[in-house]
Amino acid sequence: MKQAMNGEWLLGLALIATTMPTVTADLTTTISSTTNWGTWEGFGVSLAWWAKAFGTRTDLADIFFSTKSTTYNGSSVPGIGLTIARYNAGACSWNTYNGSSMVVSPDMITSRQMDSFWLDWASTSPSSSSWSWSVDANQRNMLSLAKARGANIFELFSNSPTWWMCINHNPSGSNGGSSNNLQSWNYDQHAVYLATIAEYAASNWGVSFQSVEAFNEPVSAWWNGETGTQEGCHFDVSTQATVIGDLRTELNSRGLSSTLIAASDENTYDLAISTWNSLGSTATGKVDRINVHGYQYTGGRRDTLYSLASSAGKRLWNSEYGESDATGQELVTNLLLDFRWLHPTAWVYWQAIDGGGWGLIDGDNDDLTLGAVSQKYYALAQFARHIRPGMQILDGGSNYTVAAYDSSAQKLVIVAANWGSAQYLNFDLSSFSSPGVSGALVPRWNTQVGSGDQYASYSDTYMSGSKFWSYFPTGAVQTFEVSNVSL
Incomplete structure (x- = not known):
């Protein structure tokens, strides 16, 4: 999501000054050995739109989806080791059928038009001429490159139903933005489209989508077909409920009963709460995981959303996050808040490559140009390279600390920041039955937000008792790995 939200954006920036983790001199935090905030599933990234532009670049795949060092622009970059990839089911095609063709918003950005596999409504059969499986080659290629490098969780998501299902045939949203844009007779067709892609990917791409998400920020009213710059669609909550039921039916009918349904990828924590409370028990019973976007930044009731998910027995992801602070400070601030209050089991960045500070690597997806690795990338590396899938998330004991425990390696990972x-x-570590070995080395890594250390390792820290x-x-983000720790 990269639509302008001037009021909320300015409010978010103002709140950061008052709610970011600020500490006074020489603080001590006690890591809890008894909490369990979930088993970590991984860090990830959405593939639209950057993979459409750069999906053939194996060096970028190495940087984002491996932990090996890769030469990029003459420098060695430590791979960030993302293990989750979200694949975007596109909504655009440029064919004409029975006199109808796609309507394109005058402000549409070309790189944000994603190819639809379903070209027209003549046939639901994926082997018919109504479908083209040769499109979107670059995004599909990056999906394969990610899998080859160790990514093991894949989600299929939609920003908009394909254009011919839309009331105005414009996949950027309804005219005005505040009304449903999916034709009522195509509710099930939207589900058919997503379920068919999931089935085809498993049989032909070697990729099994763990989950399918039919919406993207659906209750928001900025998906305006007259001014839109990207694919988007408004769905009121009752329509979401209907589509969720249709999607479960279509997945089951294709032998994909184990494929999870995620919903509803609302823009903020508070909108996610409102939508979940309004979906109704029939729909929520078919949802396996709550997805939420992190664009409320330091605002919103993360804790309430976690309580709702926990009481309903649902998984919870922050499935999309991004902002324009290339220093990494806002990213770290909001990651710490998410770990402390939201307790997601996965966290997904939006644009790996983009301009204006949004990208982990600076670039232009329209001009196909690449620039420097952002300091934000190295800040995220402090978390993503060390908090790995399968670890148990613990209470770090403070608003500036995250802790994760690897039971197989008996290793405790701590990430902390100082503003x-x-x-x-x-x-x-006195609450642990074995808090490590006194005198043992504690490897540490440092990133200085803004400038300075990018991802520097040091061997100068040692256990003293527990x-x-x-x-x-000021501005340091550091990771520590303590060995020989037992809960």
Whole structure:
């Protein structure tokens, strides 16, 4: 989601100044050994739109989906090791059928038009001429490259139903943006489209989608076909409920009963709460995971959404996050808040490559140009390279600390940030039955937001009894790995 939200955006920036984790000198945080905020599924990225532009670049696949070092622009970049890829089912095609063709918004950005596999309504058969499986080659290629490098969770998601299902034939939204744009007689066809892609991918691409998400920020009213710059569609909650039921039926009919349904990818935590509370028990019973986007930044009731998901027995993902702060400070601030209050089991960045500070690598998806790796990338590396799938998320004991435990390796990972004055931060592991070995080395990695250390490793920190400490300059994000730890 990259639509302008001027009021919310400015409010979010103002809130960061008051709610970011600020600490005073020489604080101690005690890591809890008894909490369990979920088993980590992974960090990830959506493939639209950057993979459409750069989906053949194996060096970019190495950077994003492996942990090996890759030469990029003459420098060695440590791979970030993302394990989740979200694949976008496109809504655009340029054919004419029975006199009808796609309507394109005058402000549409070309790189944000994603190819639809279903070209017209003549046939639901994926082997008919109504379907083309040769389109969207670059995004499909990056999906394969991601899998080859270790990505193992894939989600199929839709920004808009394909154009001919839309009331105005414009996959950027209804005219005005506030009304449903999916034709009522095509509710089930939208489900057929997604279920068919999932079935085809499993049989022909070697990719099994763990989950399917039929909506993208559906209750928001900015999906305006007259001014839209990307694919998008408004769905009121009752329409969402109907489509969720149709999607479950269509997946089951194709032998995909184990494929999860995720919903509803609302723009903010508070909208996700409202939608979930309004879907009704029939629809929520068919939803396996709650997806939410992180565009409320430091606002919103993360804790309430977590409580709703937990009480309903549902998984919870932050399935899309992005902003224009290339320093990485906002990303770290909001990641810490998510771990502390939202307790997702996965976290997905939006645009791996983009301009204006949004990308992890600066680039232009229309001009096909690439620039520098953002400092934001290295800030995310502190989390993604160390908090790995299968780890148990613990209570870090403070609003500036995240902790994760690897039971097989008996390793404790701690990530912490300091936005206050330069100081020592102390970490107390006394609640663990085995808090490591006194005198043992605690490897650490440092990233300085804005500039300075990108992803530097140090061997200068040691356990002292059940504690260790490290010096944090202002703006430092550091990761520590403590061995021989038992809960």
